[in-house]
Amino acid sequence: xxxxxxxxxxxxxxxxxxxxxxxxxxxxxxxxxxxxxxxxxxxxxxxxxxxxxxxxxxxxxxxxxxxxxxxxxxxxxxxxxxxxxxxxxxxxxxxxxxxxxxxxxxxxxxxxxxxxxxxxxxxxxxxxxxxxxxxxxxxxxxxxxxxxxxxxxxxxxxxxxxxxxxxxxxxxxxxxxxxxxxxxxxxxxxxxxxxxxxxxxxxxxxxxxxxxxxxxxxxxxxxxxxxxxxxxxxxxxxxxxxxxxxxxxxxxxxxxxxxxxxxxxxxxxxxxxxxxxxxxxxxxxxxxxxxxxxxxxxxxxxxxxxxxxxxxxxxxxxxxxxxxxxxxxxxxxxxxxxxxxxxxxxxxxxxxxxxxxxxxxxxxxxxxxxxxxxxxxxxxxx
Numbered sequence: 387x388x389x390x391x392x393x394x395x396x397x398x399x400x401x402x403x404x405x406x407x408x409x410x411x412x413x414x415x416x417x418x419x420x421x422x423x424x425x426x427x428x429x430x431x432x433x434x435x436x437x438x439x440x441x442x443x444x445x446x447x448x449x450x451x452x453x454x455x456x457x458x459x460x461x462x463x464x465x466x467x468x469x470x471x472x473x474x475x476x477x478x479x480x481x482x483x484x485x486x487x488x489x490x491x492x493x494x495x496x497x498x499x500x501x502x503x504x505x506x507x508x509x510x511x512x513x514x515x516x517x518x519x520x521x522x523x524x525x526x527x528x529x530x531x532x533x534x535x536x537x538x539x540x541x542x543x544x545x546x547x548x549x550x551x552x553x554x555x556x557x558x559x560x561x562x563x564x565x566x567x568x569x570x571x572x573x574x575x576x577x578x579x580x581x582x583x584x585x586x587x588x589x590x591x592x593x594x595x596x597x598x599x600x601x602x603x604x605x606x607x608x609x610x611x612x613x614x615x616x617x618x619x620x621x622x623x624x625x626x627x628x629x630x631x632x633x634x635x636x637x638x639x640x641x642x643x644x645x646x647x648x649x650x651x652x653x654x655x656x657x658x659x660x661x662x663x664x665x666x667x668x669x670x671x672x673x674x675x676x677x678x679x680x681x682x683x684x685x686x687x688x689x690x691x692x693x694x695x696x697x698x699x700x701x702x703x704x705x706x707x708x709x710x711x712x713x714x715x716x717x718x719x720x721x722x723x724x725x726x727x728x729x730x731x732x733x734x735x736x737x738x739x740x741x742x743x744x745x746x747x748x749x750x751x752x753x754x755x756x757x758x759x760x761x762x763x764x765x766x767x768x
Contacts, residue, residue, distance in 0.1 A: 483688050484749060506718050507711065507715055508696075508730060509725075516681055520679055520696075521533070534698065534708070537696055538696055541651045562611060563584055564584070564588070564615075565584035567614070568649075610645065612647055615646055616648075617650035619656035632666045645677070647677065648680070650679055651681075679698050681696045694729035697714065
């Protein structure tokens with residue numbers, strides 16, 4: 387804009403000072419150039435004021451992220467952040483698992499390491515390891531190639547992909563979630579085009595499950611309904627069904643021909659035992675459910691900022707799994723094209739190595755034990 391202003395002034399200077407230009411001519415040239423400059427300035431100013439974005443209103447802060455932002459700017463030396471969904475040291479600092487640091491060192495010294503694009507479905511080796519992690523290495527559905535699976539942008543990305551798949555390809559209009567549930571579940575599914583309905587789950591009056599009401603709500607759901615289940619460490623209550631209750635839920639889901647969808651965000655982080663935390667999912671598999679699972683490796687591996695996750699759908703046969711996988715990839719391609727490489731590479735490095743896997747299990751167990759002991763101490767102090 388400054389260049390445009392200077393150009394006519396320079397031209398004006400040359401013309402008004404030319405020997406052949408009369409005094410009256412000089413005045414007229416100056417009047418025209420100055421007028422044009424002012425007109426251009428007014429036009430630019432007017433254009434800038436007519437913003438296409440002025441109809442946008444200030445959105446409310448996210449309940450969790452907004453709390454973390456408020457914590458960051460608070461200068462009180464005694465502040466405590468009870469909203470952050472991440473493991474911290476005794477000093478309140480981020481914690482990196484030693485096995486993750488070792489995996490990073492291994493990859494840094496790997497001359498074949500590169501930063502090429504992954505495929506739409508992500509790192510195939512990572513995906514296979516993630517499936518073994520949640521379903522078990524000896525899982526029949528894995529051996530029979532009946533699982534369609536992709537790497538996702540952690541759990542949030544997997545939830546959105548599944549929601550889009552349900553709404554756009556599966557013809558589903560609704561999904562049932564527990565009351566209460568993780569705060570982001572509802573907007574994720576709503577933005578995918580689904581109507582979110584709730585089933586009764588937790589009774590604050592007794593600090594326990596509304597199990598009878600939960601079963602009643604499941605029995606009232608229309609056939610073919612999709613129902614979201616927290617695999618372990620229910621967020622936000624921390625209250626999970628017992629193995630016997632999971633068996634009853636599985637039975638009712640099977641009888642009602644419902645579609646179980648597990649959100650597995652805390653495997654190994656809940657009890658300190660990864661197979662134990664996958665009990666519900668593996669029980670449903672054993673009972674013959676064609677379920678779906680979304681996994682997050684943010685909490686258990688401490689890879690919060692790396693966005694590592696997976697989405698899997700158990701199908702009737704390998705041919706059906708191929709078709710479902712193709713639709714998953716078609717959903718992902720226009721959404722984010724392909725997932726990031728680094729975090730998945732770290733998880734893969736750990737789960738491919740028996741020693742590092744053992745280290746991970748021990749370190750994850752230590753985190754779970756510390757959280758449990760801190761909660762007990764907090765309860766005793768009340």
